[in-house]
Amino acid sequence: xxxxxxxxxxxxxxxxxxxxxxxxxxxxxxxxxxxxxxxxxxxxxxxxxxxxxxxxxxxxxxxxxxxxxxxxxxxxxxxxxxxxxxxxxxxxxxxxxxxxxxxxxxxxxxxxxxxxxxxxxxxxxxxxxxxxxxxxxxxxxxxxxxxxxxxxxxxxxxxxxxxxxxxxxxxxxxxxxxxxxxxxxxxxxxxxxxxxxxxxxxxxxxxxxxxxxxxxxxxxxxxxxxxxxxxxxxxxxxxxxxxxxxxxxxxxxxxxxxxxxxxxxxxxxxxxxxxxxxxxxxxxxxxxxxxxxxxxxxxxxxxxxxxxxxxxxxxxxxxxxxxxxxxxxxxxxxxxxxxxxxxxxxxxxxxxxxxxxxxxxxxxxxxxxxxxxxxxxxxxxxxxxxxxxxxxxxxxxxxxxxxxxxxxxxxxxxxxxxxxxxxxxxxxxxxxxxxxxxxxxxxxxxxxxxxxxxxxxxxxxxxxxxxxxxxxxxxxxxxxxxxxxxxxxxxxxxxxxxxxxxxxxxxxxxxxxxxxxxxxxxxxxxxxxxxxxxxxxxxxxxxxxxxxxxxxxxxxxxxxxxxxxxxxxxxxxxxxxxxxxxxxxxxxxxxxxxxxxxxxxxxxxxxxxxxxxxxxxxxxxxxxxxxxxxxxxxxxxxxxxxxxxxxxxxxxxxxxxxxxxxxxxxxxxxxxxxxxxxxxxxxxxxxxxxxxxxxxxxxxx
Amino acid sequence: xxxxxxxxxxxxxxxxxxxxxxxxxxxxxxxxxxxxxxxxxxxxxxxxxxxxxxxxxxxxxxxxxxxxxxxxxxxxxxxxxxxxxxxxxxxxxxxxxxxxxxxxxxxxxxxxxxxxxxxxxxxxxxxxxxxxxxxxxxxxxxxxxxxxxxxxxxxxxxxxxxxxxxx
Ligand code: FES
Ligand code: FES
Numbered sequence: 001x002x003x004x005x006x007x008x009x010x011x012x013x014x015x016x017x018x019x020x021x022x023x024x025x026x027x028x029x030x031x032x033x034x035x036x037x038x039x040x041x042x043x044x045x046x047x048x049x050x051x052x053x054x055x056x057x058x059x060x061x062x063x064x065x066x067x068x069x070x071x072x073x074x075x076x077x078x079x080x081x082x083x084x085x086x087x088x089x090x091x092x093x094x095x096x097x098x099x100x101x102x103x104x105x106x107x108x109x110x111x112x113x114x115x116x117x118x119x120x121x122x123x124x125x126x127x128x129x130x131x132x133x134x135x136x137x138x139x140x141x142x143x144x145x146x147x148x149x150x151x152x153x154x155x156x157x158x159x160x161x162x163x164x165x166x167x168x169x170x171x172x173x174x175x176x177x178x179x180x181x182x183x184x185x186x187x188x189x190x191x192x193x194x195x196x197x198x199x200x201x202x203x204x205x206x207x208x209x210x211x212x213x214x215x216x217x218x219x220x221x222x223x224x225x226x227x228x229x230x231x232x233x234x235x236x237x238x239x240x241x242x243x244x245x246x247x248x249x250x251x252x253x254x255x256x257x258x259x260x261x262x263x264x265x266x267x268x269x270x271x272x273x274x275x276x277x278x279x280x281x282x283x284x285x286x287x288x289x290x291x292x293x294x295x296x297x298x299x300x301x302x303x304x305x306x307x308x309x310x311x312x313x314x315x316x317x318x319x320x321x322x323x324x325x326x327x328x329x330x331x332x333x334x335x336x337x338x339x340x341x342x343x344x345x346x347x348x349x350x351x352x353x354x355x356x357x358x359x360x361x362x363x364x365x366x367x368x369x370x371x372x373x374x375x376x377x378x379x380x381x382x383x384x385x386x387x388x389x390x391x392x393x394x395x396x397x398x399x400x401x402x403x404x405x406x407x408x409x410x411x412x413x414x415x416x417x418x419x420x421x422x423x424x425x426x427x428x429x430x431x432x433x434x435x436x437x438x439x440x441x442x443x444x445x446x447x448x449x450x451x452x453x454x455x456x457x458x459x460x461x462x463x464x465x466x467x468x469x470x471x472x473x474x475x476x477x478x479x480x481x482x483x484x485x486x487x488x489x490x491x492x493x494x495x496x497x498x499x500x501x502x503x504x505x506x507x508x509x510x511x512x513x514x515x516x517x518x519x520x521x522x523x524x525x526x527x528x529x530x531x532x533x534x535x536x537x538x539x540x541x542x543x544x545x546x547x548x549x550x551x552x553x554x555x556x557x558x559x560x561x562x563x564x565x566x567x568x569x570x571x572x573x574x575x576x577x578x579x580x581x582x583x584x585x586x587x588x589x590x591x592x593x594x595x596x597x598x599x600x601x602x603x604x605x606x607x608x609x610x611x612x613x614x615x616x617x618x619x620x621x622x623x624x625x626x627x628x629x630x631x632x633x634x635x636x637x638x639x640x641x642x643x644x645x646x647x648x649x650x651x652x653x654x655x656x657x658x659x660x661x662x663x664x665x666x667x668x669x670x671x672x673x674x675x676x677x678x679x680x681x682x683x684x685x686x687x688x689x690x691x692x693x694x695x696x697x698x699x700x701x
Numbered sequence: 702x703x704x705x706x707x708x709x710x711x712x713x714x715x716x717x718x719x720x721x722x723x724x725x726x727x728x729x730x731x732x733x734x735x736x737x738x739x740x741x742x743x744x745x746x747x748x749x750x751x752x753x754x755x756x757x758x759x760x761x762x763x764x765x766x767x768x769x770x771x772x773x774x775x776x777x778x779x780x781x782x783x784x785x786x787x788x789x790x791x792x793x794x795x796x797x798x799x800x801x802x803x804x805x806x807x808x809x810x811x812x813x814x815x816x817x818x819x820x821x822x823x824x825x826x827x828x829x830x831x832x833x834x835x836x837x838x839x840x841x842x843x844x845x846x847x848x849x850x851x852x853x854x855x856x857x858x859x860x861x862x863x864x865x866x867x868x
Pocket of ligand 2: 302351352807808809810811812813843844845846847848
C-alpha cells in the first residue's frame with residue numbers, strides 16, 4: 001500500500017489526479033468488527049463513508065493497482081469479494097469493447113484476452129482510461145477457486161526491500177517539513193505508576209539559557225523544549241532542570257509486584273467451567289500444580305517513535321507511525337480540543353512497533369508543542385523516552401493445575417491468571433490535558449480466553465478464572481505487546497503439561513500428540529516435531545555433569561487464531577547460568593497462506609523475539625520509577641546469541657486466512673522453558689530465564 | 702565557522718556547532734536517509750557510518766572529530782565498493798545490499814542501515830568470514846525484529862558474490 005496519503009480523508013481525489021480509477025471499497029465500523037464472523041460480508045449496495053473507509057481496491061489507468069485492507073485476516077475476505085466485483089465489471093466492459101461474450105474472455109496479469117484469438121486484448125487500465133467509476137459492492141460476484149490460485153500461495157518478494165536496503169526509503173524519522181522546529185519531551189527518566197502521572201514541582205527555564213534558540217514549551221505538567229537545530233533541542237532537553245514529584249508507589253521488588261497483584265481486590269470472572277474439574281483432580285493419577293510469574297516487557301521499537309504536527313487555529317496535520325490512524329486522530333483531537341474532522345493524520349512507516357508502543361503519545365506531544373509554538377514541530381522520542389514511557393506488555397502471574405490419567409490422557413485443566421488490562425490515557429493527554437488515567441475492560445487479549453488457555457488440548461474438565469487487577473494504583477501503563485499474555489500463559493501451562501508427560505513416563509511430544517484438540521492442532525505439532533527430527537524419549541533422560549549441557553523442548557500455543565508449535569534446542573552453562581538457544585523450529589498453520597515467504601520471515605522474527613523475551617527481557621524499577629531506559633538496562637538478544645531458525649508454514653489453502661504475525665511466539669518461548677528442564681532436570685517458573693535465576697535454581701536443586 | 706568533511710566522496714562544508722553529533726548533520730544538513738536515530742548512546746548501531754572505511758557511531762561522534770575525514774553512508778556504499786575493488790563505475794548496489802534483497806532479510810528494515818554498513822566493513826576486511834566471525838562482528842548491531850539469521854545469510858551470500866567477482 002502507499003504510505004503517503006491522508007489517512008483520514010478518502011484518497012480517491014489523489015487517484016483522480018493521477019488519472020482514472022476503478023474503485024471498490026468497503027466500510028466497516030471498527031468497533032463492530034470484532035463481533036463479525038470471519039469473512040462476514042456487508043450486505044447491500046456499497047455506500048462509502050469517506051471518513052471510515054478501510055478496505056479498498058483501486059485500479060489505475062496505467063494498469064497498476066492500489067489495495068488497502070485492514071489485514072489479510074480481517075480485510076482479506078472483503079478485498080477478495082471486492083476484487084471479484086471489480087473483475088466482473090471489467091469483464092463486462094471488455095466484452096463490449098472486444099465484441100466477445102464474457103464466457104470467451106480470459107484474464108492474466110491484468111490483461112483481458114479473447115480465448116483463441118490472441119490479438120484481441122485490452123488491459124484493465126485501458127478499460128478504465130482517464131475516467132473514474134465506482135463499482136457498487138455486492139459481495140456476490142464469483143470468487144476464484146483456491147485450487148486455481150497462481151499468485152496466492154506463492155512467495156512473492158516484497159517491494160519495499162530495495163528502497164530500504166539502499167537508503168531511499170522514507171521512514172517517519174526522516175520526514176521534514178519547511179519551517180519546522182525540533183522538539184523533545186522532558187520527563188522523569190523512567191515512568192512511575194500510571195495513576196500518578198508526573199507532576200512538576202519546579203522548573204528552572206534559566207538552566208537552558210546558554211543554548212541559543214532553545215525554549216521551553218509547557219502545558220500543565222507537560223514539559224518540552226523546541227529549537228530550530230535538532231542538537232539544541234536534544235541538549236536543552238537533557239539540561240533543563242525540572243523537579244518532579246514522583247511518589248514511591250511502586251512495589252519494592254519484582255517479587256513484591258506479583259504479591260501485590262495477588263493481594264489486590266480483583267474483579268474475578270469464570271471464563272470457562274466445563275465438566276467437573278474438582279472431582280477430576282481428586283481422582284486423577286497425576287496432578288501437577290505450580291505458580292508462574294512473568295514480568296512487564298517493553299515494545300522497544302528499534303527506532304524511537306517520531307511525529308510531526310502542524311497545528312493551525314482550526315485545523316491540524318499530524319504525521320506519525322500509528323497502527324490506527326482513526327484512533328490516533330481522536331486522541332489528537334482530545335489534546336488539541338479540536339473537532340476530529342479538522343485533523344488529518346498521515347501514516348509513515350517507522351520501525352517495527354509490535355503493538356501499541358508510544359506512537360500516540362509522541363503524536364499528541366508534537367500536536368501540543370505545535371499548538372503552543374504556532375510552528376510545525378517534529379518530536380523525536382529519545383531512547384529513554386521510548387523505553388521508559390512505553391505502554392508495557394502487562395505482567396502476569398498464574399496458578400496452573402493440570403491432571404492426567406494413568407494412560408497420559410489429560411483429565412482436568414485449571415488456570416487462574418492475574419493481570420491488569422491496557423491503559424487508555426496516553427502520557428501527553430495525562431500531563432498536558434489533565435486527563436485522568438483510565439484503563440480498558442476485560443476482553444480478548446487483555447484477559448484470559450479459552451483460545452490461548454487450554455483449547456489446544458481435548459479437555460473433558462476445564463476451568464479458567466480471570467483475576468483482573470485494578471491497574472491504576474501502583475502499576476505501569478499497559479498495552480498489547482506482540483502476542484499479548486500468550487507467552488506468559490504458555491510459559492506456565494506448557495511446562496505443566498510437560499511435567500505431566502514426565503510423570504506419565506512419556507516423551508513430551510508423544511504425550512501432547514495423544515491429547516491434541518483436533519487435526520489442525522495435531523498437524524502443526526507434527527510439523528514442528530518433524531522439522532526438528534524429534535525422536536521420542538523421556539525428558540531429562542540424558543542429564544550430564546558437564547559444565548555445558550544440552551536440552552530440547554517442544555510446546556504449542558497461539559494468539560487469537562491460528563495454530564502454533566515449536567521446538568527449541570538449547571545449551572545451558574551450569575556455572576554462569578547462561579542459556580543459549582541454538583536451534584529453533586517454529587510451525588504455523590493459519591489457513592490459506594497468501595505469501596509463504598512473508599510467513600517464514602515472520603516466524604523467523606518470532607523465534608528470535610521469543611528467545612529474547614524468554615531469556616532476557618524484564619522491566620526493572622525502583623520504588624519511584626522504571627529503571628529500564630535503554631539497551632543496556634533492558635538487554636535484548638544479540639546476533640551472537642541468535643538461534644539458527646527453521647520456519648515451517650503449514651498450508652491449508654481451503655481454510656480462511658488467520659493471523660501469522662504473533663502465533664508462534666508463545667510456543668517458542670515455552671519450548672525454551674521445557675528444553676531447560678530437559679537439559680538440567682530443573683524447572684524455572686519465573687521468567688526471563690536470566691543467569692542469576694538459572695544459577696539460583698540449579699543451586700537449589 | 703564551517704567544518705569541511707567528505708561525505709560519499711563529495712566535499713561538504715557544514716556550518717554547525719562543532720560538538721553537534723555527526724548523525725544530526727547527516728540527517729538534517731545533508732538530508733541523508735541511511736544513518737538514522739536509534740539510541741543516541743552508541744548502543745544499537747542504527748546511526749553507523751564508515752569513517753575512512755571504519756564503522757563508527759555517528760550519534761556520539763562530534764562534527765569536530767570528522768573534520769577533513771571521509772564519511773561513507775549507506776547511500777555511498779556502491780561507490781566505495783567500486784573504489785575498493787577498482788571498478789570502472791559504481792554498481793547500483795553494494796553486493797551486501799543486493800544480498801539483503803535476495804535473502805528478503807529485513808523486516809521493518811530500520812536497523813539495516815547499521816547492519817549493512819557493519820557487514821560491508823566486515824567484508825572489506827575479511828571477504829570470506831565464517832559464521833562465527835560474522836556473529837562476532839555483527840554483535841553490536843541490534844535488530845528488534847529478530848532478523849539476525851537472515852542477516853547472517855545475506856552476508857554469506859554477499860561474500861560468495863564478491864568471491865565470484867560478481868556484484
Ligand atoms: S543511534 Fe547511534 S548507536 Fe544507536
Ligand atoms: S528489521 Fe526491524 S529492527 Fe531490524
